[in-house]
Amino acid sequence: MPIAESDVRWVEEPRLGILEQLYVPAIVEGLQTTVQHLFQRKITVQYPEEEPTAVSRDFAKLPANYRGVHRLNRDEQGRVKCVACYMCSTACPAHCIDIVAAPSPWPDREKYPETFVIDELRCIYCGMCEEACPVDAIELTTLYDLTGLSREEMMFDKEKLLSVYDQTVKAGTDPIRTRAGKLSVASEPPLPS
Amino acid sequence: MTAGQLLTTLVTIVVVVSALQGACAYLILLERKIAAYVQDRIGPNRVGPRGLLQPIADGLKFLFKEEVIPDHVDKLFFLLAPAVAVSTALLAFAVVPFGPTSVEQPPAGYQFVIAPRVDIGILFVFAVSSLAVYGIVLGGWSANNKYSFLGALRASAQVISYEIPLGLSVLGVVLVSRSLNLERIIAHQVEHGWNILFQPLAFLIFLIAVFAECNRLPFDLPEAEQELVGGYHTEYSGMKFAMFFLGEYTHMITTSLLVTALFLGGWHLPGLGAVTGLVGVLLKLIVTMLKLFGCIVFFMLIRWTIPRFRFDQLMALAWRGLVPLALLHLLAVMVVLEWQLPRWLLLPMSLLLVAGAAGSAARASAAPRPALTAGRG
Numbered sequence: 001m002p003i004a005e006s007d008v009r010w011v012e013e014p015r016l017g018i019l020e021q022l023y024v025p026a027i028v029e030g031l032q033t034t035v036q037h038l039f040q041r042k043i044t045v046q047y048p049e050e051e052p053t054a055v056s057r058d059f060a061k062l063p064a065n066y067r068g069v070h071r072l073n074r075d076e077q078g079r080v081k082c083v084a085c086y087m088c089s090t091a092c093p094a095h096c097i098d099i100v101a102a103p104s105p106w107p108d109r110e111k112y113p114e115t116f117v118i119d120e121l122r123c124i125y126c127g128m129c130e131e132a133c134p135v136d137a138i139e140l141t142t143l144y145d146l147t148g149l150s151r152e153e154m155m156f157d158k159e160k161l162l163s164v165y166d167q168t169v170k171a172g173t174d175p176i177r178t179r180a181g182k183l184s185v186a187s188e189p190p191l192p193s
Numbered sequence: 194m195t196a197g198q199l200l201t202t203l204v205t206i207v208v209v210v211s212a213l214q215g216a217c218a219y220l221i222l223l224e225r226k227i228a229a230y231v232q233d234r235i236g237p238n239r240v241g242p243r244g245l246l247q248p249i250a251d252g253l254k255f256l257f258k259e260e261v262i263p264d265h266v267d268k269l270f271f272l273l274a275p276a277v278a279v280s281t282a283l284l285a286f287a288v289v290p291f292g293p294t295s296v297e298q299p300p301a302g303y304q305f306v307i308a309p310r311v312d313i314g315i316l317f318v319f320a321v322s323s324l325a326v327y328g329i330v331l332g333g334w335s336a337n338n339k340y341s342f343l344g345a346l347r348a349s350a351q352v353i354s355y356e357i358p359l360g361l362s363v364l365g366v367v368l369v370s371r372s373l374n375l376e377r378i379i380a381h382q383v384e385h386g387w388n389i390l391f392q393p394l395a396f397l398i399f400l401i402a403v404f405a406e407c408n409r410l411p412f413d414l415p416e417a418e419q420e421l422v423g424g425y426h427t428e429y430s431g432m433k434f435a436m437f438f439l440g441e442y443t444h445m446i447t448t449s450l451l452v453t454a455l456f457l458g459g460w461h462l463p464g465l466g467a468v469t470g471l472v473g474v475l476l477k478l479i480v481t482m483l484k485l486f487g488c489i490v491f492f493m494l495i496r497w498t499i500p501r502f503r504f505d506q507l508m509a510l511a512w513r514g515l516v517p518l519a520l521l522h523l524l525a526v527m528v529v530l531e532w533q534l535p536r537w538l539l540l541p542m543s544l545l546l547v548a549g550a551a552g553s554a555a556r557a558s559a560a561p562r563p564a565l566t567a568g569r570g
Contacts, residue, residue, distance in 0.1 A: 021551040024397075030498040037231045038494075044235040 051145075067125045067140040070118055070156070071164035080162060081137035084111040088129035088138050096122035097129060116158040120146060141168045205307050209291070210283060217442040218248035224493055231497040258431035263336075266428060270335035275433040278328030278440035282447065285322040288314040289450045291485075293460045293477035294376040305460075305478065306376065314375040315363060318451060319356070322406065325444060326352040329408075329415055332437070333425035344424030347504065348415035351405055354511040355412075359402035361519035362395040365526040366455050369536070375451075379459035387458040391536050394522050394543035396456045398515050403448045405511070408441065410496035414504060449488035450481075457484050514550065521546050 019025055045052050052062055073081045084101035102114035129138050141164060148154045156164075222237065222244065229236025237244035262271065292305025304310075311317060326348055333345020366388050367373055370381035382388055389396045405412040416424030426437050453459060460477035468476055502510065525542040528534070 016555055018548065018551045018555045021554040022547065027495075027499065031494060034231050034494050034498045037233055038227070039230075040233055042230070042235050043233045046235075 062142045062144070065127075066142045066144070067127045067130075068143040069120065069141055069146050069164055070123070070129070070161060071139055071141050071168060072116060072158060072161040073137050073139060073165055074162065079106065080112065080116075080158065081135055082113050082116060083109050083135055083137070084113040084116075085134060087132040087134060091128045091132035092123075093126060093128065094122050094124045096120075113158060116161065118156045118161065120148075120154045120156055121151060143168065201303070202307065209286065209307060213283070213286065213443055213446065214439070216446060217439050218252060220442050220445070220489065221251065221438065222248050223489075224496075227490070227493045228497060231494070252435075255432055255435040260431045260433065263428055265337045267335035267337065270331045271428075272433075274328050274332035274335060275429065275436035275440070276328075277331060278325060279436045279443070281321055281325040281328065282440040282443035285318050285325075285447050286443065286450075287311075288317050288375060289447055290375055290379065290454055290459060290481075291450055292481050293474055294379060296374075296376050296380045302474070304376075305481075310374065310376065312372075312374050315367065315373045315378075315455075318447070319360060322444065322447065323352060323356055325440060328437070328440060329425045332429065333415075336425070336428035338428055340422045341425050341427045344415040344417075344421050344427075347417075348408065348425060351408075351412065351414060351507060354508060355402045355405035355515075358398050358511060358515035358519045359406060361516065361523055362398040362402065363455060364523050365392050365395045368523075368526050368530060375454050375459075379454055379461065382458040383461045385536070387456065387461070389456040391539045392456070392522070392526070392543060393540065394518065394546055396452075397547075398519050398522070399456065400452065401510075401515060403452065404492070404495070405507075407444050407448055407492075409445070409492055411499040411502055412507060413501060414507060417501060445489060445492060446485065449485050449492070452488050453481060453484040518546060518550055 075081045082099075083104075084099055086099055086101070089095070089097035089099055096119040098115070098117045098119075099113050100115045101111045104110055104112040106112070125140065127140050130140055143164070146154075225247075226236040226244070237247040240246045240250045262268065287307045288311045290304075290306045294304050294306055294309065295302070296310075329348040330345045333341040333343075333348070336342070366378060369388070369391070370378045372378060372381070378388075404410075408415050415421075416426065418424065421427070426434055429437065460481045462480050465473070465476060465480060522543065525539060525546070529536060529538055529542075
């Protein structure tokens, strides 16, 4: 979509008068800003002692669309939502999703994933699997402290991914779907009120 | 010089030099803390309570670090440069008063200067402190590295340019107090009022030139890390790098004390001259230290307020702005002294000069410019 002329604002460089050419008022104004920040509330999160989570104090909050560990969602009956369509593994630029499909044991869908393995070490956390999924089965959570002692441990299979779902649902840290802004997918989305 | 005087001087030197080292270490902590606070961060807070032992950790790190001397450097000058940087900075401190002084003959009580009653005080400070640039130039040249060399070139051009407004702005003060002796200049201010009240323009020019001389941030082109990797000290590591740092911060303390002595009345506060005895000495010392501290905090705040100049802007500011202004200001001082006009006349003259300079700059800015609409449509 081309950018509409009404969305573009043209700015002309203002001419400097005598007061601006003095520089001193501008420097004083700048110093005011600097000094203000000296006494402002600090935004540092003292990490190991104090963890940023989706529900902690507001400025230490992770953004709603933070892309952490994946989870596989369950439907209302507790079954895996995934229909093994391979859209996520096709979209994945890092080729880290490995799915083996099997005929579904349930009557409401054709296929289900027999195995669903994500290599969390290979993943680049771009969120394109989430974008691609037609049934909102795969989502990226706000869990960021992902560690393991071996490469095998970091291959997350279906059970592990479903357990991430259970864990995040219990903690009330469901990922929030955000929309793109007016101009393009990269522009700022409207702030949640 | 009697043995007693010699002993006093030696003790003063030992105390002052060690105090300076400690002060420099803690100034680096202060700098880091202020940098953090201005950016809404917390800053170093892991070593000791509230990070107060951080300078010790830094110092130990510098001491135990491997001293790397690259193969391609000129060894003699490479080793000489940090020594020059530190020793010139320390030498300049010799004549700067850091507490109450008197001009009576014979001197009454202890004088808070390493070398009291030096009649060429200011000349000495300028002569020695501008030698500090040799440390930078030698360091940059001997490192045999393009970035270091560029930093050194910038430093030499910058210091030569800003030396002139620095000297010219002080001449006004020297003319008024009829002495190059820093203690006499302070005594004159105690009698007639602080120089900043009469010569704010000279104060402004001096301050700007001092920023440039110390390579502090709007003028830190010699070590502009975004452009020059590390500038003149790219190839230095360990204690030699620390010595450059030490020199820089000592220079900052010296020049802040100079600003205090030349324009802010040294140890003087209205009413403080009458207080005598030990209490008076202590109070005056505290006042000096507070003024010094204020200057340094101001230095650090400016660092986070004004972005770095481009090199041509730096040169234009010195040669087309500060030098003519300082000359005109000197002329104004001479006029006032020659016809013995009241000294408060200097204040409106300063303001007039600044307004005139700004006006002429504004007229240049108002000249027609090419339109910005080329890309439209």
